[in-house]
Amino acid sequence: MENVVAKLSNVSKLYGEGDLEVKALDNLNLEVLRGDYLAVMGASGSGKSTAMNILGCLDRPTHGHYQLNGNAVEELTDDELADLRNQELGFVFQQFHLLQDSTALENVMLPMLYACIPPYKRKELAEAALERVGLKERMNNRPNQLSGGQQQRVAIARAIINKPSLLLADEPTGALDSNTTEDVLNLFDDLHNQGITLVLVTHEDEVALRAKRRALFKDGTIIQIS
Numbered sequence: 646m647e648n649v650v651a652k653l654s655n656v657s658k659l660y661g662e663g664d665l666e667v668k669a670l671d672n673l674n675l676e677v678l679r680g681d682y683l684a685v686m687g688a689s690g691s692g693k694s695t696a697m698n699i700l701g702c703l704d705r706p707t708h709g710h711y712q713l714n715g716n717a718v719e720e721l722t723d724d725e726l727a728d729l730r731n732q733e734l735g736f737v738f739q740q741f742h743l744l745q746d747s748t749a750l751e752n753v754m755l756p757m758l759y760a761c762i763p764p765y766k767r768k769e770l771a772e773a774a775l776e777r778v779g780l781k782e783r784m785n786n787r788p789n790q791l792s793g794g795q796q797q798r799v800a801i802a803r804a805i806i807n808k809p810s811l812l813l814a815d816e817p818t819g820a821l822d823s824n825t826t827e828d829v830l831n832l833f834d835d836l837h838n839q840g841i842t843l844v845l846v847t848h849e850d851e852v853a854l855r856a857k858r859r860a861l862f863k864d865g866t867i868i869q870i871s
Contacts (some may be wrong), residue, residue, distance in 0.1 A: 649712075650811050650842050651677040651700055656709035658695050658865075669695040670706070671865035677811065677844055680838045686855035687862030693846050694815065696862070699812050700844060701734055702726045704740040714810055731759050735804030735812040739819040741796040743788045749775060749799045750784040756807050758836045774802040778832060794825035801832060805841065812836070818852055830855050 658670040670692045677683055677700070695744040698704040699711060702718060710719040713733060720728065737824045743752050753771040762770070775784045778798040788796050798815060804812055814833070818826040834855060837843050845856060853859050 646820055648679050649676050650679050650681070650710045650714060651844075652710075653696070653699065653706075654710040654712075655722065656699065656711060658692075658699065668865055670699075672865060673866050675860065675867060679725060679810075679842055680837075680840055681686070681842050681844070682855075682857040683844045684856035684859045686847075686848065686850075686853050686859060687836075691862035693862045694801075695865075697813055697815055697844070697846050701736060701809070702730050706825065717765065719769070731756060732807060732862050733810045735807070737800050737804050737812070737814040737817045739816040740755050741788070741800045741820075743777070743796055743799060743803075747801040748787055749780060749791065749802075752788075752799055753784075753803045753806055756803060763814040766831075770806060771802070772807050774818040775799070777805075778802045779825070792825070793821050794828055797825075797829055798832065801829075802810035803835075810842060811817075812841050812843045814843065816846055816847070816848070818847070 653673050653675045654867065656670055656673045657668065660667045660669060671695060673692070675696070685693045687697065695704070699706055705719060716729065748769050750768070753774055754767045757767040757770065772784060775781060778801055780795060780798050780802070783791060783795060793797065818829055821829060830852065833843060833845070848852050859871050860867050
């Protein structure tokens with residue numbers, strides 16, 4: 646089990662009740678191995694985003710079990726879940742979710758504030774993370790002074806700053822042009838090659854082909870994995 650970072654076992658997610666009940670996930674089973682690069686694909690409503698939310702501890706399964714690094718996630722309190730998200734998970738979204746009045750450096754430092762890392766150490770680590778994603782010269786720029794691709798790089802630096810066990814990317818290239826998409830995917834390749842475990846939700850075949858494995862969702866479960 647030490648090789649398994651995340652494991653969903655017979656996970657179902659239900660919304661509503663009675664005639665209005667919707668089954669977003671239906672007895673889903675999935676393992677994410679350490680060092681994995683998994684692309685999650687499927688049509689709108691297939692359950693891929695719901696699965697991502699559960700993997701990211703942003704939602705809880707209605708039935709079934711989720712283990713993250715051996716921790717039974719469904720048994721944790723809300724405060725324990727918040728700590729787990731901060732310590733073990735990194736998130737990258739289609740919309741960058743950067744603080745507009747803060748510099749790139751300040752945005753990247755934010756997760757370390759919640760992790761109680763000393764201020765001098767936060768600055769040092771954030772500068773190193775921005776250099777790692779190729780933004781050493783732009784760390785004092787605010788988001789409106791950066792291109793879309795540069796903003797996504799800031800978001801990626803922020804996501805990896807606490808050295809997460811699992812990096813989750815939900816349509817991370819959806820708001821980017823083709824050239825910038827290639828740059829961001831090259832960065833994901835580099836991070837994966839450096840040992841980061843990555844799960845990426847996408848509807849684009851060319852993006853999914855960059856991953857080492859692909860899981861196709863339909864009607865709340867996985868119908869193919871390759």
